[in-house]
Amino acid sequence: MSSSSSPVVVVGITIVVVVVALLSTIGYIAYLHKRNITKRKGNRANPVLHLYDSESRVKHLIDLKQFKDEDKEGIDVPFFDLKDILAATDNFSDSHKLGQGGFGPVYKGKFPDGKEVVVKRLSSASRQGLVEFKNEVVLIAKLQHRNLVRLLGYCIEGEEKILLYEYMPNKSLDSFIFDRMLCVLLNWESRFDIILGIARGLIYLHQDSRLKIIHRDLKTSNILLDGDMNPKISDFGLARIFESKQTEANTNRVVGTFGYMSPEYALDGFFSVKSDAFSFGVVVLEIISGKRNTGFYQSDQAMSLLGYAWRLWKEDKVYDLMDQTLSETCNINEFLRCVNVGLLCVQEDPSDRPTMPNAFLMLSSEIATLPVPQQPAFVVRRGPPSLAPSSSTNPKTSSNNEITDSLEEGR
Numbered sequence: 001m002s003s004s005s006s007p008v009v010v011v012g013i014t015i016v017v018v019v020v021a022l023l024s025t026i027g028y029i030a031y032l033h034k035r036n037i038t039k040r041k042g043n044r045a046n047p048v049l050h051l052y053d054s055e056s057r058v059k060h061l062i063d064l065k066q067f068k069d070e071d072k073e074g075i076d077v078p079f080f081d082l083k084d085i086l087a088a089t090d091n092f093s094d095s096h097k098l099g100q101g102g103f104g105p106v107y108k109g110k111f112p113d114g115k116e117v118v119v120k121r122l123s124s125a126s127r128q129g130l131v132e133f134k135n136e137v138v139l140i141a142k143l144q145h146r147n148l149v150r151l152l153g154y155c156i157e158g159e160e161k162i163l164l165y166e167y168m169p170n171k172s173l174d175s176f177i178f179d180r181m182l183c184v185l186l187n188w189e190s191r192f193d194i195i196l197g198i199a200r201g202l203i204y205l206h207q208d209s210r211l212k213i214i215h216r217d218l219k220t221s222n223i224l225l226d227g228d229m230n231p232k233i234s235d236f237g238l239a240r241i242f243e244s245k246q247t248e249a250n251t252n253r254v255v256g257t258f259g260y261m262s263p264e265y266a267l268d269g270f271f272s273v274k275s276d277a278f279s280f281g282v283v284v285l286e287i288i289s290g291k292r293n294t295g296f297y298q299s300d301q302a303m304s305l306l307g308y309a310w311r312l313w314k315e316d317k318v319y320d321l322m323d324q325t326l327s328e329t330c331n332i333n334e335f336l337r338c339v340n341v342g343l344l345c346v347q348e349d350p351s352d353r354p355t356m357p358n359a360f361l362m363l364s365s366e367i368a369t370l371p372v373p374q375q376p377a378f379v380v381r382r383g384p385p386s387l388a389p390s391s392s393t394n395p396k397t398s399s400n401n402e403i404t405d406s407l408e409e410g411r
Helices: 003-045 047-063 069-074 083-090 130-141 189-206 262-266 273-289 305-314 331-347 356-364
Strands: 098-099 104-110 114-122 151-157 160-166 211-215 224-225 231-233 241-242 249-250 270-272
Touching: 069 356, 083 098, 083 104, 083 114, 083 160, 130 151, 130 160, 189 211, 189 224, 189 273, 189 331, 189 356, 211 273, 262 270, 270 273, 273 305, 273 331, 273 356, 305 331, 331 356
Parallel strands: none
Antiparallel strands: 098 104, 104 114, 114 160, 151 160, 211 241, 224 231, 249 270
């Protein structure tokens, strides 16, 4: 071979190698694409198996005792650097602070692109530990509904555990209905829409979401209001996953808030969708009356708000339960349905309470026949029982039950 033909041969060989490599790469990409399509089809062909896969994965992430880098692959929201959060909140300055709760402070943050967020910062002294933190990060990231607050991201660096939520300009429901000045901004139509929105959110959690969730801490301070006064359920740190056929569970560590917990949960640690229904019933009665269940007091009788509503129901005086600011805007038929459904939800026996789909149907239907409620639980108001054992209690005979509170301030 002549020296003049050598470069031509080299160029030819190079072109062949490049073409072969390119074709091999294209073939491998096509193989991977086909395998992914087959895998997705397999998941669709066996949705039950896929669902249990999700439940198992979520429970695994939550139950881990530490937060590893590889765990982030199972989380559907972005990780934020602490330095960016510090800049957005001006180093957690008091001017950005929205509230303070048992787990720590809540701040309003603003990023350079103008996006406003709520920054929930767990303090080192918080009762809400790593499990509760991961519970919110993993669970709420997989829940998408217009009546659930949206998690935008999280941060865990050193001792800092931080959650970032969409900003709710109207803060929490309790900041309106229990304030004698602000309550006038919520007419009957707004309150009834809020009640229906909360019910829709619970139906999604109990029945329509990919994971069956029991919230366990539903209360007016955990209902946030967006700019149009649409309700969004928040705070999923105490929520628990149920398997699709599971109906109830029990725990030795009772967590939640006095006044909203069902009797079977507060006393025996049993919780189910009917526990959330009880909390919903309390919220409904608080919304239409403008009175707190836990702070309700009458000098003539030691009675809870539930007991007061029950007495008015028996005496056919339910209109006396109405918040006086609603007298001019109230739809009487809707009000009566709310009282009826509220009392049905707070009945002592869980089997007597409606499920959330049934509660929503009774609230929204003008022709539905509503059952007559039985006496609610906690009719007589007593001082809060001490469920947490004292240091002097014999550890062998004491209960492990514990009552905790979540944030009472608005976001």
